[in-house]
């Protein structure tokens with residue numbers, strides 16, 4: 001069912017949602033909204049299409065040049081070719097970004113950035129509330145605390161493990177807020193005397209070595225419920241309750257260390273989401289609306305109890321000098337729109353063609369964001385009246401300029417002040433990395449982050465140079481020169497263009513949600529490289545990653561960053577010239593990619609799950625989303641195209657791995673096996689398309705195939 005309105009044909013589900021829910025109290029009439037939307041689509045769709053055509057033209061030239069120069073070209077030749085085809089742009093003069101009305105979470109609170117699929121209300125609410133997290137819980141449930149010597153997690157509370165957790169947390173307190181004497185481990189009483197924190201320890205009275213780190217209290221001075229501390233701009237509470245099962249066992253009644261964790265959260269409409277039609281898009285938008293007006297709730301069963309989750313309130317404290325104040329109880333939410341590539345038949349234009357989905361997202365997510373700007377919600381998101389949109393997968397500065405103009409126009413149609421809509425630019429396509437300064441320039445009045453989405457960026461690296469040769473193995477990519485140069489260049493350009501204390505310089509996802517010990521060992525490296533935020537896949541990871549920001553003062557690191565020369569290294573293409581792989585190496589690479597790919601695709605296509613933990617071939621759970629899929633599918637396509645593997649070998653591998661994936665999903669009652677009737681499995685066919693038709697996919701993106709195949713499954717269900 002659809003509505004004809006002006007030149008547009010709008011799916012009734014979307015039409016009703018906008019008119020009856022999103023436009024409520026927005027100060028806009030439905031009539032004006034649809035008329036403005038209609039003319040916006042007429043003005044911007046053609047330009048969107050032209051930008052996509054330019055991508056294709058460039059890739060065609062790239063493929064041709066790569067075929068011709070495969071084994072014989074110099075860096076100078078390559079660079080001059082890239083200039084000639086407009087891939088490398090002429091650099092703009094120096095400038096600084098001028099973004100205003102940005103929340104302090106972005107400007108002055110370096111900290112973790114959580115990403116969550118918007119379609120999952122339970123997770124999305126959890127993410128918004130992950131501004132604060134229990135350090136005790138995060139440690140207890142992760143592999144940071146070893147299970148040795150009777151410290152297994154088990155099914156009920158294990159005191160041996162609990163004691164290890166408490167020891168770890170108190171050791172951390174001793175490092176971050178050391179006492180003038182003694183240790184938090186032997187503290188017997190926390191209280192506030194004359195506006196200062198006083199801790200009884202070993203029969204003596206101690207204070208904090210840096211008294212300024214004590215910033216507030218909840219409860220009574222003599223018997224506080226929470227002591228609020230601050231370090232490097234991040235807060236945490238020592239929570240005290242001598243009647244609590246854990247507090248009871250602690251000499252000072254400490255029951256937890258509660259830490260500010262996900263400072264910002266990206267509510268994702270893009271790569272972690274499967275949204276292929278109006279029905280899905282309305283689900284996406286309705287959850288975003290619920291987050292913006294504070295009405296979203298989700299009731300579910302957990303551990304035998306019925307839980308209703310909603311947005312947390314702010315947290316209240318008294319300062320050392322006795323004034324009441326609050327801290328936000330929720331993560332500052334950004335919304336990631338889709339990129340410029342896809343179209344959506346939720347709205348058809350005057351010619352009956354689906355409209356660019358990125359335009360649809362820009363209009364609807366901003367309209368919903370206006371609820372927060374107007375203060376209509378129960379819970380405020382931005383105290384500065386800004387709407388934060390993350391824009392992924394843009395290629396070069398012309399595409400950023402297009403986004404900027406689109407946002408101008410959206411602001412005009414929604415009656416928002418210029419630059420209310422902020423933009424986070426994902427630096428995840430090679431043409432953007434190489435022209436990052438120009439890209440930032442085009443959004444200089446509204447940019448609030450650049451972020452190295454290294455997963456998409458790796459997929460783009462493979463696809464761009466598909467015809468040049470066979471790529472190194474997937475796991476070697478992280479250590480390659482281009483990637484290091486890209487990461488460094490991003491920070492350096494950001495600092496030079498004035499991001500320090502104005503905008504975020506972000507780094508990519510920790511994609512192994514269960515390997516928290518490894519994350520603690522490695523993810524601090526992103527801060528040492530100058531990032532003031534980095535992505536985590538879960539609230540637990542956010543609480544743990546927050547500890548890195550207490551250790552490392554990112555502001556000082558950024559001061560040390562100087563501009564280097566990165567272009568040459570960034571242009572080093574990760575082709576493996578030696579190719580000294582054994583037959584087993586090749587097969588292992590193929591198995592690994594095929595298994596990860598099918599493990600993700602089968603849930604996406606058959607069940608509409610956009611992000612999941614997929615056990616890899618060694619049964620390590622990996623976060624898979626469309627960007628990791630882009631890598632594995634394009635890698636297989638590349639090796640096939642370069643003759644490292646044969647079509648037959650790929651097909652045999654896919655079939656063998658389909659059986660492995662079926663087995664891994666055996667406990668899922670909603671799961672439809674791919675084997676042995678491979679031809680009947682739409683998901684298996686999607687996997688085949690992704691590899692065998694991978695060279696023709698625009699920039700190696702997986703969306704066109706996934707969407708088509710998911711629509712096929714949905715249509716079959718309706719027909720049944």
Ligand SMILES: CC(=O)SCCNC(=O)CCNC(=O)[C@H](O)C(C)(C)COP(=O)(O)OP(=O)(O)OC[C@H]1O[C@@H](n2cnc3c(N)ncnc32)[C@H](O)[C@@H]1OP(=O)(O)O
Nearest residue numbers: 115116123126127271272455509537538611612613623627
């Ligand atoms: C390249 C890129 O673009 S990366 C960005 C896109 N990717 C993402 O956004 C992935 C984000 N992460 C996720 O979606 C999930 O963490 C997954 C799919 C990886 C793992 O999910 P699961 O296997 O269900 O996680 P697991 O069973 O370990 O934990 C579930 C619990 O953690 C919570 N949780 C897990 N991930 C998240 C998250 N990202 N945000 C909020 N809560 C989360 C759930 O709410 C649930 O808790 P609850 O029972 O209290 O509701």
Ligand SMILES: O=CC(=O)O
Nearest residue numbers: 453454455456627
């Ligand atoms: O969006 C993130 C990425 O790594 O890709």
Ligand SMILES: [Mg+2]
Nearest residue numbers: 428453456627
């Ligand atoms: Mg990405």
